[in-house]
Amino acid sequence: MPSLIKEINSKILNKETTIENIVNEYLNTLKSKDSSINSMLEIYSDEYIKEQIKIAEKMLEENKTTLLTGVPVVVKDNLCVKNQLTTAASKMLANYKATYDATVIQKLKDAGAIIVGRSNMDEFAMGGSTENSAFMQTKNPLDISRVPGGSSGGSAAAVAMGGVPVSLGSDTGGSIRQPASFTGIIGLKPTYGAVSRYGLIAMGSSLDCVGPFANNIEDIKIIFDIIKGEDARDATTIKNQELELINKNLSQNKNRKIIGIPKKFIDQDGVDSNIRDNFYKTIEQLKKFGWEIKEIELKNIEKALSVYYILMFAEVSSNLARFDGVRYGESIKGATPEKSMILSRSEGLGEEPTRRSLLGTYVLSSGYYDSYYGKAIAARDYLKDEFKKIFQEVDLVATPTSPVFPWKFGEKNDPLAMYLADIFTVPANIVGIPGISLPTGKVNVEELKNLSFGTQFLAEWHNEEKLFTVAEDLGL
């Protein structure tokens, strides 16, 4: 599929159109489609958008453009954009104006991108349907009776409906890949540490990753190249020097094309048979492009969901402790400082953040720490070892992105049932490897028509390049 970014870039450079026209065309689509989709919490003021267009125009005048100059971008509402509301779709932060730009935002701005608005999401990125937003429900552009996935549902929907060529989301347990799959586009979760988290409102700090959505792989690559890199403000970003060494090692297997299939994991109960069929068909198709298919076994992968949820609950309970109503956010005055805090938090935090804070505090409490958190930390290292060994034999591990199709609004109201839908995406976050969801065909079942299949590919740490290769082979 052709790159939308490159198309915009060449039109601008050839003076076929102006940056302002490009932005206005996209904004018109975004606004008109959003009357039924609700992907955006806010489209920024004309003034703020014009300010950015001016900067991009100046770059054009001075021949300092990048591929992204003049390209409209939507960002998930948990990325800080200076002087703009940044709410994480929570009542807690409904009036919070970010005091600085997240590193990824700064990088987009430096490249001349036009950030046109902030997209809807599950509150604090907790959920898989965007139904947990404190403000509104986003509909799936492929079928408006169904959820767009989540938690980055708004960013996925905005791209899927053609409102912007590209957007940013965040992925803690599948929050980029699953909505990409649900809306029929591409979503990349980079290697943990490849992209700075500075300015991303934290959910699970050892799991969170920022990454792009697009409808073609070239645009994904362009955005990834711009947002990645070492950042003095995020100590978990990989040092350039270390990355050089890793890339040198990775280059040894540059031309190897072996896909590992954890068959037992994929054939488990609860995976929709249409999804499984499409998955095996997709893999079969890849043989034509020289990919060798190998059945693999990941011994502890079925426990990944428990490991993920324990670690995430624990990190959530710690990360959400900062919302105390003293310095910013929802603030209700009580008789004592403690009472003020209780009033503010009870009013500001929604159902899922509260549930996860309770669970996280439980698994970290004395007497349970060793049997939950301690065990999960140990299991995480073992999963890492397993993947490390597997990647000596194969270049990619493939699974469906989601075991189920996007559900109808309100259909899944049991939190555990919702958690189980993350089964294929959480392993990448636990071990920190990159993953991508690729659209692999339209669904041919009457009541599910218009929906799309998504296949997930996982690669070794910092080997995003292999994910791009398989996407190119699939014609994306």
Added chain:
Amino acid sequence: MITKDDIKYLEGLIKINLTEEKREQYTKEIDEILEYIKEISSVDLGTSKDQEYQHNNIFKSDAVLQDDNHRDLALDNAPEKLGKLYKVSQVLKQ
């Protein structure tokens, strides 16, 4: 088995008050979730550990990287302020 009293105790720790109805709902849901994640205890931790994954600390210099006006911007979000300071209710009794 988690009880309503356990949830009440946790509410105190996370500084959130639940209504009786919500407490009941959370007790049931959290019990189910804990029942599921209990399987963690059966993870096979049999083989030797790879040293490379030992966790280590990363340090950085204690340098200010913020803009000059960051303090003003931060204070703009304050529910209550006094000049260039946050205003909070009295913590210590006289």
